[in-house]
Amino acid sequence: MKTNTIITIGRQYGSAGREIGSKVAEAFGIKLYDKEMLARAAKESGICEEIFETHDEKPTNSFLYSLVMDTYSMGYSGSTYTDMPINHKVFLAQFDAIKKIADEGPCILVGRCADYALESYPNVVSVFIHADLDARIRRIARLYNLTDAKAKDTIVKADKKRASYYNYYTNKKWSDSASYELCLNSSELGIEGTAKAIEQYVQLKESIQNEQRTI
Template sequence: MKTNTIITIGRQFGSGGREIGYKVADDFGIKLYDKEMLARAAKESGISEEIFETHDEKPTNSFLYSLVMDTYSMGYSGSTYADMPINHKVFLAQFDAIKKIADEGPCILIGRCADYALESYENVVTVFINADMDIRIRRIARKYDLTDAKAKDMIAKTDKKRSSYYNYYTNKKWSDAESYELCLNSGELGVEGTAKAIEQYVALKESIKAEDKKL
């Protein structure tokens, strides 16, 4: 099975989004980028990978966000970039790394506002994966050897962090169906079923585009 599509996956914590992403990547024979995005951004920007880890999907305040976006829209170079706070540099480096990865061909990008970074790309399918809380609690409790109460707390904190980060850095709302092309419940479909649904959607979309080109 082959694809020319770039797939971005947003996910609720505990929904199995990354595991699903790896299954799709394996079936399509393409690369998946999760933490690898941070390593790529660190290498190309010269900023240490530890700093990217520290800022990974963590929200900043709206004032800093507005400064970042103003700088990004005007371009950054020379003293402007040199004087920029590290938060800004991390955001911009990651934004650029996502675009460079996408320019190299079909792949899967997990989280980190990749859907927003690639908004202008035509060959992108944006996916959001969710699941009921009780299913996510069981998954996280088992994975990290936690009580249900601690797993639920971890889920709530992680989702809040991802939501705040996404909502600050994009013009969309995290987990809102209108923000994505395809939303799937992994609790209903399971990891295998959710992966298959993504693959079938991508294949159908590509076949429709191919037919349109013939007309």
């Protein structure tokens, strides 16, 4: 299968968003970027990669922390940028990296406000994957050998961080169906089924667009 579409995937923690994205990427023969976005942004911005990992989908409002970490940044110029807290610099560097990756062709981008960064691109399908809490607890408990209580606590904290990051940096609301083109429940469809649904949606959309271009 071929596609000209860039797919962004937002996901609840434990909903198997990355695994689903990997299956879609394999089906279309395109690359998937998750943590890889951080490495790319670090390389191109000159900011230490560990800083990106520290701030990954976690907004920080600690001015002192930002001030201390700011000594590690380099590679950009201009007084406005220089005075900016490090978490904002990290976001802008990721924003730039996401756009450069998208400019290279069809791919899948997981998390990190990629849908917002690419909202002006015509060939983007933004997806949000959610799942029933019980299913997510079972998955995280199994993957990380946790008790159900610990798995639930981990899920709640991770989702809160992702929501705060997304809501802080975009003009949209994380997990709200109005913020995405397609929302799917992976606990209803399963990993394979959710991947298949994304593939079929993308193919159908491209088919309709091609028909419209020939009219």
